[in-house]
Amino acid sequence: MLQELSIKNFAIIDELSLSLDEGLSVLTGETGAGKSIIIDAIHLLVGGRGSAEFVRYGEKKAEIEGLFTLENDKHPCYVKLNDFGIEIEEGMVVLRRDISSSGKSVCRINGKLVTIAIMREIGSTLIDIHGQHEHQELMNENLHLTLLDQFGGQNVVKAIKSYQEIFNEYESVSKKLKRINENEQEMAHRLDLIQFQYNEIENAQLKIGEDEELLEEKRKLTNFERLFDSLQTAYSSIQGERKGLDWTGLAMSHLETAADLDDKYQATLESVSNAFYLLEDAVHHVRNDLDQLEFEPDRLDMIESRLNEINGLKRKYGATIEDILAYYSKIEEEIETITNRDSHIYDLKTRLQSLEEDLYVEAQGLTEIRQKTGKKLTQSIHEQLKELYMDKTTFEVRFIEKANQEKTGNRYKKDGADTVEFFISTNPGEPLKPLSKVASGGELSRIMLALKTIFSKHQGITSIIFDEVDTGVSGRVAQSIAEKIYQVAVHSQVMCISHLPQVAAMADCHLFISKTSQKGRTSTSVERLKEKEKIKEISRMISGVEITDLTKEHAKELLQLASSIKNT
Template identity: 65%
Template structure:
């Protein structure tokens, strides 16, 4: 849900911080007080189109920041944020957007700088705004299949998982066949190239880790004199009369005579003895190393030549000898694949045909499931429309597919189905795509009916209705109020309204007003108490003059709304 929004220097708003609660929140106030401006700010916060005109006169930039709380760890926002490398901790996500006087925007999500496109992608998982904005997913045909699949729940998602497992193998195999099916000339050129490379590497006769071993040997030969001198001096210091081993041996003999007198003396003797034998052993190793030392200019020349040859191969095929050998094995497999291309293509095409048959079975199964749920969905939407006194409106889901009639291919990750929502608002009128239905009161009610169903399946945190009740009254107004409340049970709903019936159903009622200070307009917002709700609903009913009768009517409307809410919650 949208927990809080902070707005600074935006249009006529100097500074405003609004906290929102769960359920149905109504925003009301006099015309021009700034109700729609708040919705405009929310719209910009989730990636809507910005403009320098939004910056308050005399200021350098407008600032909008919103805090959203995610109760469900399976919320689609988590997956979308992860795609863009954005961390969400404790189910909290903060969106921020600054618009400068030049019209440029700076966007952040949880403190990370993002593009407007990324802000929009994340924002559309959090808020669905219906009003005079383009931010209406239900109008986008590409979203209709996703909505139907969400409505179908586990049944369709299980079928999709089976299909997508096979589709992944199908895709990989198709790419492999495409690569093998390139023109004969390109294949011949490729074969010549990798055969030349393979011969060059094989002729070098490389051994694993050879370059590292040669470098070590080169260092040793290059430092022959230093190594010889150091080892000789070390050996001479240990061996010979009056040298190191003699003195340590003398100490060992002296301590042996007293070692049986005390445990501490015994330990001293053992330590001296161990040191003597260790030094004796290392002196033998130094002697052996001296005997094996050999300075060979010819060997050094060979090593340098070999390393130059390996360096030439590294420039072409890898960072070290092991990488070159890995590349050699890879192109060896490619040579065999190209040389046996025709036989391999026949085998792969047979495998592809088998996968295609399996894929068609799974795709058709998904189509059957989707059509079953589409029928149920159509009936449910007709019922929702009937509740809004639009029983003459016809809704349908039109199916087509991506299949190639001749080859049976052209599979997509979501299957082969293409669907679109169609409507006819008047008897005798043809069905038209939802996106082509004229805007106005009817479209508002249609969208409300559809959101009553889809809000549960979309996982949208907040739904905002911006004066969707314009131009309705009486029983239709009451139906809209009840429908909005039902939607708010599963999703937070924020609504700007002029209808007392809708205001009466609110869990939270925020009153927006404006005043002029120092020749500047300032907007403020306040939650209404019980008495404040009565007064505001009375104003919505009667206008400027509120009589005792109007007040009684407002109280009655609130009491009836409370009873209706209890009845709806009990169902």
């Protein structure tokens, strides 16, 4: 949900901060007070087109910032943010957009700079805006199949998963067959190249860890003189007449005498004795090492040559010996494939044919489930439209015929073989037309509301905004629209700009938008209304200018009715 919204120097808004709740928030106020400006700011926050005209006159830039909270890590926003390398902490996403007076925009998500395109893609998972002339998802026919699948739930999910397992293998085999069927001359050139590479790596006889062992040996050989001198000096210091070991042995002999005379020197004797034997053992080891040390200049040259060879292979085929050997295995398989090209083509074609048959069966099964889902969706939407007093309206989930799909050469896609589009007719006798082609107006607003009532349960969109979708309706239709908007708010956070008292009465949070003038400048402000203030504002919406006792009673009745509907 959108938890906090901050707007600064935007149009007639000087500075505005909003804390929003779950459920239904309704924005009301006089025409021109700035209700739609707040929605415009949110639209820009999620990647809408901006311009310098939005910056408040006399200011350098407009600033918009929103804090969104996500219920769980299964929200679609998580996947998108991970794709773009943006971290989420404690389920919070902060979107920020600054628009300068020159028209330049700077977008950030959780503090990371992003493009407007990325901001738009992330924003589409957080907010869905519906206005009189703008219906993002439901008017996009490319998303109708996704909406149908979401409505279908687990039955469709299982069928898609089963289909995609075969589809992924089918795609993989198709790509292999395409590669092996490429121009023969190119394949011959490719074979020459990788055969040379194969031979070069094979002749090198690489061993994992070899380079590290050679570097260690090189280090020792390079420092041979220093090592020899150090060991020789150490040996000379300990071994020999009147040297370290000799003096320690003398000390041990005298301490033995002292310990015989007084027991308190026994511990000291043991310490010195241990030191003597340890030194004696160390001298032995140093002597052996000195005897074995031998400087081999030819060996150093050989190591240098071998390391140069390995580094040359690393520059060509991989950063490590493991990478080089992995590439070696890969081209070995490719050489075998090209060499036995005809045999592989036959095997791949046979496998592809078998997969296509399996894919056809899975696609058919998926289509059948979707068609059943389409009938249930049609029935549900007709019920919603009936409640909105549009019982003459006909809705249909239309599947494009497979023959047409085959002509396009795109029969099988990642999500199946189906192309789906929503069709609708608002008047008896009129032909069904694509939903995206239906003229806007009061009827379209109700259609969109009916669809949204159903799809909001399945889409996982954090926040939904209705911008005056109730325009052009009144009476019982207005009450029905108010109830539908509240139904959507049960499953998603909803913000709604409305001029209908019925909608305002259903609000969980009623925000009153007003504008004032100070020192020759106009500013917009927002006030969260309490119960008495709600009655006054709904009375104003009912009567217009003059508020009477009768309109106040009517407002109270609307609030009581709304409370009763919410409880049921």
